[in-house]
Amino acid sequence: MSEKVRIFLSAAGQEALTALYGTALQDPRFSVVGLAPTAELLQAQLPASAAEAALVDAELLVPLGERGILEFLQTRHGGAALLVAIPPALEPLRGALLALDRVREVVAKPYVPGEVLSRLWQIAQSERAMKASLSPAAALRTEISAPAGTVAVGTHVFAVTASKGGPGKSTVAVNLAYRLAQHGVRTLLVGFDTPDAVGIQLGLPKAPNMGAWFRSGSREALIGAIQRKDGILDVLLSPNDPIEAARVAFADLIDRAARFAAGLSGSPEAVVRRAVEQALAAADAGRIARLVDEVRSLHPPYAAVVMDLPPTQTEWNIQPLMRATAVLLVAEPSLADQVNAIETLNILTGVLDPRYRVPRQAIYLVLNRVTDRDPLTPQAFREGIEAALGWAPPVIARIPHDPEVRRAQIAFVPPVTKVDAFREGIDQIVAFFFPNLSGRPPARGLQLGGIRIRLGGR
Ligand SMILES: Nc1ncnc2c1ncn2[C@@H]1O[C@H](COP(=O)(O)OP(=O)(O)OP(=O)(O)O)[C@@H](O)[C@H]1O
Ligand SMILES: [Mg+2]
Known part of the structure; x- marks a missing residue:
């Protein structure tokens, strides 16, 4: 760099x-x-x-x-x-x-x-x-208003998502965030999946978490809910309670339904039915998107926010996507993931589901668990998508499969600090979005106060 x-x-x-x-x-x-x-x-x-x-x-x-x-x-x-x-x-x-x-x-x-x-x-x-400039699409969809001819800059908000459960969303989110923090980039990792996987991977307690902010709405509650890993990475966990998470999503739906109901006439039952139908069909920024806005308005600012999203089409997935400046679609180079990725790209861009409106230019493919024996090469994976859709996102990183990844996670050690080939994969994402960072931080330790700290040494 x-x-x-x-x-x-x-x-x-x-x-x-x-x-x-x-x-x-x-x-x-x-x-x-x-x-x-x-x-x-x-x-x-x-x-x-x-x-x-x-x-x-x-x-x-x-x-x-x-x-x-x-x-x-x-x-x-x-x-x-x-x-x-x-x-x-x-x-x-x-x-x-x-x-x-x-x-x-x-x-x-x-x-x-x-x-x-x-x-x-x-x-x-x-x-x-x-x-480092944000993706071209970010300028269109965030409140950042850059004068014509300039590129948008500011907080990078990454949504890490996938077509289905299990290709390594949480692993990529956690390790991208950790690696950015090692590079000195002020980063917040946010878990939006319930139960929260990022806290489990990092060995953090389930609380404090963002539930506190949903309950009180105060900035102090938000700041108090942020945990710290190894003194370098800020982490905000999901409510971690499926019932509380569902209540937050319902509260947004109810707000929306109430707004629609105000413009409807008919019997109370008909109004309720119609308003709820409309609320379910039309996604809107609500509490969950406001949480991202609140995170972005903290001072000093985060340079990167990395969000681990659930694979399901709920408010917890849709609203963070509305605030993302880049969407990382994680997939394994399997036929199933290729087929699912085609469908997911249609969902994300609003072809299949009008509640989603992610511009194509903001979507990037991250291939995870890649091996040299994969019959589907990264190129073939992408070309198959292109053949089906007429376009495909670029593959910005190939992260190898390595059994050491799980071993490190069980010990609550971010694999990026331990597994060289895996780290190189994550660094491809870092280099893509942040080509202007200075130097490479040490693989396993980080410099704090001139003392070299070893992280999770064997
Ligand atoms: N590059 C890799 N090499 C080896 N194992 C990996 C790799 N990436 C992820 N894994 C393993 O795959 C499993 C699933 O990973 P992870 O929990 O990150 O996926 P996910 O997409 O977030 O799943 P979910 O849909 O359940 O949230 C974990 O056991 C993890 O250790
Ligand atoms: Mg996960």
Whole structure:
């Protein structure tokens, strides 16, 4: 992947700055484009630095006063995403700082240079991920309004789906999300299937989960429902309770039916029947889509949201698809999956089911459990679909079958950290959507605070 990330460093005093700079120089991930040990240099250089991520020591800005600090960071960031270091005296300002458009994180001083640099790398990678253009279709279907001639950028929202149960949707969703997090991309994995499979694969408790948000609707409840895996990946589990999940879906249907009923006349029974029929036939964004919107409006933003969808045609499948910027259709290279994929593509694009409206350009094929003895090659798999439909999505990844995948999952270890060939398959998806990320993260560990952590080593 592409070149080093460009960072800008500031620290109150030459000594502190030298410690940071020295650490950054030894780290091949960074190109240091600016250094500021004083308030004057910080104010003069940050706005013109062309850094992707900047560490701002707010101590240098104290003479500006609280309002002056906030104004400087809101307007003079030079386009960089900011990591703000604050001395204890500025702690009351933390919330206001975090609310600024370009501030991604606030750390308390004193900090460990290696740790802060790792955070800076993740911030820069997440910015790159947000800048990687979304699928052409995403511009048509999200609220992102880009001026004509430009490509849409922002949060990538992946819907991982399939024609039927079992080809590896959850495995692909979990490992794509985990791998993105290893690449430093701020990622949220969301389970929409009940019972939740992503939590089982990652060894997470069933609660907290998104049920809390459906019950209260508050942002605090949403944030409180997000779990963390290995300190790098945020995970939001499904309600995990089939009855609660059904209630959420029914609540959306009832809202819709009530809206239709308002425009109908006749006997109460006829109105109810007609309104419910219409509600069932016309999909609409409801609570489940609003959850995705809410996730997307969190600040700092997620650069990627990966959604594990159920294989059934319910609100839990339709509504997340309305919010996806890319749909990954997972299939095994079997005849059954090829035939089913043809049908599913007709459903997704609204040919067979008008409740679905995914544009063709937003759909991609991911072949899973591929072996070299498959009679149906990835090319033949795609061509068979094309022969039937007159078009077919591109195959963007071929993920090999490997018995080690299940072995790792039983131990709650993401296979992407353990099984080399499997990881290479997942990295094909990463490289397709995020060609501008810097460097390859280590296969098995990740760098946190300069300490190499081994994940699930044998
Ligand atoms: N590349 C792979 N190599 C070997 N085994 C795999 C691979 N991908 C998935 N599996 C195994 O296949 C099984 C099904 O995977 P998974 O649960 O991810 O599928 P799914 O499509 O989400 O299923 P469901 O429809 O039940 O949600 C699991 O036991 C998993 O370990
Ligand atoms: Mg699953």
